[in-house]
Amino acid sequence: MKNVWLVDDDASIRFVLEKALARADFQTESFSNGQDVLTALTYDQPAVLISDVRMPGIDGMALLEEIAEQHPNLPVIIMTAHSDLDSAVNAFQKGAFEYLAKPFDLDEAVSLVERAYQASSQNNKAKRPSSNGKQPDIIGEAPAMQEVFRAIGKLSVSSMSVLINGESGTGKELVAGALHNHSPRREQPFIALNMAAIPKDLVESELFGHEKGAFTGADSIRRGRFEQANGGTLFLDEIGDMPLDVQTRLLRVLADGEFYRVGGHHSVKVDVRIIAATHQDLERLVEQGEFREDLFHRLNVVRLKLPPLRERREDIAKLSENFLARSAKELKVPCKILTPEALNVMQAFHWPGNVRQLENSCRWLTVMAPGDVINVADLPEELNQPLKTANSEAIEGDWLDAFQHWLEQELHQGKEDIWPQVQAQLETRLIKTALAVCHGHKQEAALKIGWGRNTLTRKLKERNFT
Numbered sequence: 001m002k003n004v005w006l007v008d009d010d011a012s013i014r015f016v017l018e019k020a021l022a023r024a025d026f027q028t029e030s031f032s033n034g035q036d037v038l039t040a041l042t043y044d045q046p047a048v049l050i051s052d053v054r055m056p057g058i059d060g061m062a063l064l065e066e067i068a069e070q071h072p073n074l075p076v077i078i079m080t081a082h083s084d085l086d087s088a089v090n091a092f093q094k095g096a097f098e099y100l101a102k103p104f105d106l107d108e109a110v111s112l113v114e115r116a117y118q119a120s121s122q123n124n125k126a127k128r129p130s131s132n133g134k135q136p137d138i139i140g141e142a143p144a145m146q147e148v149f150r151a152i153g154k155l156s157v158s159s160m161s162v163l164i165n166g167e168s169g170t171g172k173e174l175v176a177g178a179l180h181n182h183s184p185r186r187e188q189p190f191i192a193l194n195m196a197a198i199p200k201d202l203v204e205s206e207l208f209g210h211e212k213g214a215f216t217g218a219d220s221i222r223r224g225r226f227e228q229a230n231g232g233t234l235f236l237d238e239i240g241d242m243p244l245d246v247q248t249r250l251l252r253v254l255a256d257g258e259f260y261r262v263g264g265h266h267s268v269k270v271d272v273r274i275i276a277a278t279h280q281d282l283e284r285l286v287e288q289g290e291f292r293e294d295l296f297h298r299l300n301v302v303r304l305k306l307p308p309l310r311e312r313r314e315d316i317a318k319l320s321e322n323f324l325a326r327s328a329k330e331l332k333v334p335c336k337i338l339t340p341e342a343l344n345v346m347q348a349f350h351w352p353g354n355v356r357q358l359e360n361s362c363r364w365l366t367v368m369a370p371g372d373v374i375n376v377a378d379l380p381e382e383l384n385q386p387l388k389t390a391n392s393e394a395i396e397g398d399w400l401d402a403f404q405h406w407l408e409q410e411l412h413q414g415k416e417d418i419w420p421q422v423q424a425q426l427e428t429r430l431i432k433t434a435l436a437v438c439h440g441h442k443q444e445a446a447l448k449i450g451w452g453r454n455t456l457t458r459k460l461k462e463r464n465f466t
Helices: 011-023 034-040 060-070 085-093 106-122 143-157 172-181 200-208 244-256 282-287 293-299 313-331 340-348 354-368 389-412 419-437 442-449 453-462
Strands: 003-007 027-031 048-052 076-080 098-101 162-165 190-194 233-237 273-278 302-305
Touching: 003 011, 003 034, 011 027, 011 106, 027 034, 034 048, 034 060, 048 060, 048 106, 060 076, 060 085, 076 085, 076 106, 085 098, 085 143, 098 106, 098 143, 143 172, 143 302, 162 172, 172 190, 172 233, 172 273, 200 244, 244 293, 282 293, 313 340, 313 354, 313 419, 340 419, 419 442, 419 453, 442 453
Parallel strands: 003 027, 003 048, 048 076, 076 098, 162 273, 162 302, 190 233, 233 273
Antiparallel strands: none
């Protein structure tokens, strides 16, 4: 029987899910708390259960743990309005089938239930172990960040290689740390090395160590980063800057699990998980002969793409609040808050330095802004003024060049009727940006775009915005 149980203390959420699932031929039974669900499970069991996290009494995570223990084949979909790394990873590690962030798209919710129902029918759900690792502070409600959270959760039972792509300042090392802290290697070392920060003639020694007398100044044996990370994780940031000869040595280590120190004659065996990161296009470097293709494929087992901050503007408010609170705690001063007008300016800014630039701006504001409330006039000069003409032209040229490159590729591949695809993507980005700048006010966003409010409302429905 296609029976789905819903548990949420919010009656409106239960109502909309009941209606949506009924249209998909599911039968539903609703509960307002976790205890009633546990009682009902003593004499009945659904095909799928959907649970909120934060509820009075037994919360969703406690309910999930109990179900995973007593009913391991029952798929549980966890939904929460508190979209952070903790919620996503904890849900997966405690045995959740999937994680659904509020506000959610009803079609997406029904699709998840369909998948869970199929999994229930096939009896193929697997439990995930819990983790006591310390989590880095990663925040994100944007869909792209939710995908990153899901990936971290799903990778929590493995030690496979991961390649992280993202612009400078997007938080690649934080994500690498989260992957380690939520992995079976979490009790072992996490060693980070930025390839771009090391002189090329020292890279080999940094990675593999050296024997005494291997070169001038080598007065003693030195353990390299591979030995330091043995049993744990080695994070190689800016892997695209690694010299070709060192790439060859790295490939051998990944293949054989052993290496020689510089000047050494005895092999050193290691068990190390590699997480690599870059802001560069490695495929293009491979084509140009600057990066080994076999090493690229060895590293590119799982790829995570971190969005730039300008593509996740909905996260700026929560990130700013977090950074301001953290800075206040570090500096032992009262925490400051942003006025809505100041937040609008920050959400409209391009943020070329991404999350790192936002964090630095919040630290600056903690020290420099007078009073406890941050107004528009208190913002750093680069945020409080329009982008300079030269910078604007550079940005315009960048996106137009990228668009032309994409367009040429599509047309050379024989794609036809391309305008609807281009129009849909442009309209979606235009709507998201206008709503972010206008802090969600549809009338104001429509005015900035040049549409009437009814047109914007229709477009929102067409594009499945929630």
